Amino acid sequence: MEEVTGIRYVTPLREGGSVPGVVEADDLGTYVVKFVGAAQGRKALVAEVIAGELARRLGLRVPLLVRFQFDPVIGLGEPDQEIQDLLKASGGLNLGMDFLPGALGFDPLVFEVESAEAGRIVWFDALVGNVDRSWRNPNMLVWHQDLWLIDHGASLIFHHNWKGADQAADKPYDAADHALARFAPDIESAARDLAPRVDEALLREVTAQIPDEWLVDEPGFAGPDEVRRAYERVLLARAGTVGERIVLAPKQQEKQAPPEWLRTWVEGKAAK
Numbered sequence: 628m629e630e631v632t633g634i635r636y637v638t639p640l641r642e643g644g645s646v647p648g649v650v651e652a653d654d655l656g657t658y659v660v661k662f663v664g665a666a667q668g669r670k671a672l673v674a675e676v677i678a679g680e681l682a683r684r685l686g687l688r689v690p691l692l693v694r695f696q697f698d699p700v701i702g703l704g705e706p707d708q709e710i711q712d713l714l715k716a717s718g719g720l721n722l723g724m725d726f727l728p729g730a731l732g733f734d735p736l737v738f739e740v741e742s743a744e745a746g747r748i749v750w751f752d753a754l755v756g757n758v759d760r761s762w763r764n765p766n767m768l769v770w771h772q773d774l775w776l777i778d779h780g781a782s783l784i785f786h787h788n789w790k791g792a793d794q795a796a797d798k799p800y801d802a803a804d805h806a807l808a809r810f811a812p813d814i815e816s817a818a819r820d821l822a823p824r825v826d827e828a829l830l831r832e833v834t835a836q837i838p839d840e841w842l843v844d845e846p847g848f849a850g851p852d853e854v855r856r857a858y859e860r861v862l863l864a865r866a867g868t869v870g871e872r873i874v875l876a877p878k879q880q881e882k883q884a885p886p887e888w889l890r891t892w893v894e895g896k897a898a899k
C-alpha cells in the first residue's frame with residue numbers, strides 16, 4: 628500500500644459506527660479514513676486490509692487502500708468532543724480508502740445485480756466470514772453504475788480467538804439476510820472460478836500488505852510474520868470448500884404433526 632499524509636480534515640462520516648473521517652492528503656487525493664483509535668481497534672483495520680486486498684485480487688471492486696499518516700492537529704477545528712477524542716487517539720498510522728465522490732449507497736430494490744456478480748460477492752463474503760452485508764446495512768456503494776465493496780472491518784472474526792481459528796475454517800456461512808440474496812447468486816460458478824485462485828502465493832501477497840504496526844505484540848505469536856501465516860492458513864483451508872456451506876434460504880421449519888387432541892377435535896368437527 629502507498630503511504631500518504633493527511634493535510635485537511637474535512638468532515639466526519641456519522642453514518643458509520645466507527646465515525647470514519649473524510650480527509651484530504653498530500654497527494655491531493657481525498658480519503659475516507661478509518662481511525663486506529665476507534666472502539667473497533669486495530670484488528671478492524673487488519674480485516675479491512677486483508678479482505679479488501681483479497682477482494683480486489685479476485686476481480687471485485689474495492690476503493691484503493693493506503694497507509695494514512697494522520698496528525699490530530701489538523702482536526703482541531705472539529706467541534707464535537709467525542710470526535711476530537713477519536714482523532715487525538717489516532718495520531719500516526721491509520722487506514723485510508725479512496726473516497727468515491729457522489730457514490731450512492733446500494734439499494735437492493737433499485738439496483739439490479741447479475742447472478743454471476745452476486746455469486747462472486749456472496750462467495751467472497753463467505754470466505755472472509757463477512758456478516759456486514761445484509762439488506763439492512765449493505766456496505767456497498769454504486770458508483771458510475773458499478774458496485775463497489777466497502778467496510779470489511781467486521782470480517783475475519785476468528786482473529787479474536789486464535790485458539791479456535793482452525794475450526795473457523797469449516798464454519799458454514801448464513802447468507803439468508805445478504806443484500807444480494809434476492810439476485811439468485813450463482814455460487815457454484817463463483818466457487819469454481821475463485822476458489823482455485825485463493826492459493827498460498829495470492830494469500831502471501833495479501834497479508835504482506837498489512838502494516839507490521841498492527842500485528843506486533845499479538846499474544847501467542849513470535850512476530851508479525853507468524854500472524855500473517857495464521858491468517859493465510861485459515862483462509863486457504865476455508866477457500867476449498869466454503870462454497871458448499873453457504874446457506875441462502877432460511878431452513879424450512881419442519882412441519883410438525885398436530886397433537887392428538889387437536890386432530891380428534893378437528894375430525895369430530897368435520898364429522899358433524
Ligand SMILES: Nc1ncnc2c1ncn2[C@@H]1O[C@H](COP(=O)(O)OP(=O)(O)OP(=O)(O)O)[C@@H](O)[C@H]1O
Nearest residue numbers: 640642643644645646659690724725726727777778
Ligand atoms: N470510499 C468511500 N467513498 C464514499 N463514501 C464512503 C466510502 N467509504 C465509506 N463511505 C460512506 O461512509 C459510510 C461509513 O463507512 P463504513 O461503513 O466503512 O464505516 P463503519 O464505521 O465501518 O460503518 P458501520 O456502522 O457499517 O460499521 C458508508 O456507509 C458510506 O456512506
Ligand SMILES: [Mg+2]
Nearest residue numbers: 643644766778
Ligand atoms: Mg458500514
